[in-house]
Amino acid sequence: MTIRDAVxxxxxxxxxxxxxxxxxxxxxxxxxxxxxxxxxxxxxxEATNKEAFCISCHEMRDNPYEELKQTIxxxxxxxxxxxxxxxxVPHQWTDKIARKMQASKEVWGKIFGTIDTREKFLDKRRxxxxxxxxxxKSNNSLECRNCHSxxxxxxxxxxxxxxxxxxxxxxxxxxxxxxxxxxxxHHLPDMQGIEPGWSMKTSQK
Amino acid sequence: MKTRFLIAALALLAxxxxxxxxxxxxxxxxxxxxxxxxxxxxxxxxxxxxxxxPITTDVPAEATHREITDDQKRVRNYADQPPLIPHAIRDxxxxxxxxxxxxxxxxxxxxxxQAPMLSVTHFQDRDGQTLGTVAARRYFCxxxxxxxxxxxxxxxxxxxxFDSVLGHAQGGQK
Numbered sequence: 001m002t003i004r005d006a007v008x009x010x011x012x013x014x015x016x017x018x019x020x021x022x023x024x025x026x027x028x029x030x031x032x033x034x035x036x037x038x039x040x041x042x043x044x045x046e047a048t049n050k051e052a053f054c055i056s057c058h059e060m061r062d063n064p065y066e067e068l069k070q071t072i073x074x075x076x077x078x079x080x081x082x083x084x085x086x087x088x089v090p091h092q093w094t095d096k097i098a099r100k101m102q103a104s105k106e107v108w109g110k111i112f113g114t115i116d117t118r119e120k121f122l123d124k125r126r127x128x129x130x131x132x133x134x135x136x137k138s139n140n141s142l143e144c145r146n147c148h149s150x151x152x153x154x155x156x157x158x159x160x161x162x163x164x165x166x167x168x169x170x171x172x173x174x175x176x177x178x179x180x181x182x183x184x185x186h187h188l189p190d191m192q193g194i195e196p197g198w199s200m201k202t203s204q205k
Numbered sequence: 206m207k208t209r210f211l212i213a214a215l216a217l218l219a220x221x222x223x224x225x226x227x228x229x230x231x232x233x234x235x236x237x238x239x240x241x242x243x244x245x246x247x248x249x250x251x252x253x254x255x256x257x258x259p260i261t262t263d264v265p266a267e268a269t270h271r272e273i274t275d276d277q278k279r280v281r282n283y284a285d286q287p288p289l290i291p292h293a294i295r296d297x298x299x300x301x302x303x304x305x306x307x308x309x310x311x312x313x314x315x316x317x318x319q320a321p322m323l324s325v326t327h328f329q330d331r332d333g334q335t336l337g338t339v340a341a342r343r344y345f346c347x348x349x350x351x352x353x354x355x356x357x358x359x360x361x362x363x364x365x366x367f368d369s370v371l372g373h374a375q376g377g378q379k
Contacts, residue, residue, distance in 0.1 A: 071296050159276050159292065164319070184296070188303045196308040198317030 008079035018048040023136070045100065046193060057110060063121050067186045075186075087143045087185065088132070095139075126189035133178055148177070270354035280351070282366050287349035294352055299345055306346045307339065 018026060047053060055061040065084075068074050090096050108114075108157040115121040115128075136143065150170055155163035169175040182188060182195030206343045283290060297305040309318035327343040328336050 159274065161276050161292065183298060183303070183305075188298055189302070191303040196314060196317070198309075199314045200317075 045096075047083045047095075048100070049089055051085065054084040059110070059115050059121065063115075063118070064186050071185050080187070082147070086146070090139070090142060091146055100111070122189075129182075129186075129189050133182065135180040137176060144177040165198065175200070270356040273353045275357060282364065290350050290352040292352070294347070299347065304339075304344060304346070311339065 021029075055065045068084075073087075075081070088100055113120075113125050150166075153166065156165055158166070165180070169180065170177070175197045179200060182191075182194075273291065274291055276291050278291060279289045294306075299305060307323075308314055310323050311319040312322055315318075315322045323339065323343070325335075327339050330336060330340045331342060
């Protein structure tokens with residue numbers, strides 16, 4: 001009864017026309033407050049979408065980032081490099097927000113030290129990797145394709161071996177990037193029971 | 206004070222024979238056909254990065270050589286030679302978790318990859334027992350199989366293969 005009264009009281013207050021403030025102040029003030037809120041939200045979101053933010057935790061700095069530094073996605077002939085969010089955060093807004101909400105679990109993990117030692121990280125690595133494989137498989141390797149477009153791929157410039165594989169599996173839509181290119185930016189976990197893309201029994205998709 | 210001068214003079218005297226020997230041995234090394242880097246740091250006109258430089262000078266690193274990744278099989282110099290790797294193997298992981306080479310070259314995966322299968326010797330343990338999978342002693346591929354670069358040998362190689370030694374070399378060999 002009391003809760004209902006309290007809610008009703010609040011609603012009446014909310015529904016009351018303004019007595020002291022002008023309509024202009026309220027609309028303009030609301031507009032400015034909205035701009036400030038949205039700007040702040042977006043800035044905070046962008047700040048968490050930087051590599052510097054990712055490797056501000058030792059879990060990421062000492063494990064996946066150290067491994068990335070060896071690979072072609074970090075150092076190569078043309079000097080173009082991928083940073084963490086390029087591959088791990090979708091670029092489109094709605095997908096990005098969905099991923100960010102998922103990532104709140106990672107904040108939980110950070111607070112409770114789920115992978116705060118090398119051993120814990122290695123033990124959990126298969127599970128973490130499986131999450132990423134599943135995500136890239138379900139969105140047809142979208143984050144790969146943000147840079148590597150199949151349309152722009154000139155297979156005459158590839159090794160015959162690579163060209164044949166892409167013709168057989170990629171251009172036919174039978175496989176997506178992650179089916180064959182696992183572990184290109186980080187070390188692989190124990191791969192027991194995981195078939196390579198070109199030998200997968202269930203590569204129909 | 207006097208003793209210090211004496212010690213310094215003795216040290217200088219002791220140094221003279223060492224210096225003369227150093228000079229003469231340098232000359233001898235240059236005369237000999239044995240390939241030793243001479244004082245200019247070259248062997249047969251090729252600059253050797255590890256030759257004798259004064260320790261105080263900074264010697265710029267040699268440019269690294271390009272890998273040969275043309276997918277062309279190279280002829281083996283003798284029947285037992287481990288075949289060379291004609292493709293890039295950068296970042297290939299070979300450890301307890303996974304052997305990246307085997308994802309193509311293992312018996313089970315060659316249908317999809319069309320890569321040559323490991324030879325049967327790789328399925329035998331040291332007692333000659335044939336196993337169902339790659340023997341542990343053959344697991345680390347790059348112990349024997351290596352990619353090549355376009356580097357030229359700094360020491361000449363006079364190796365001749367079997368056919369050239371027997372004198373019935375046919376066309377097509379090196």
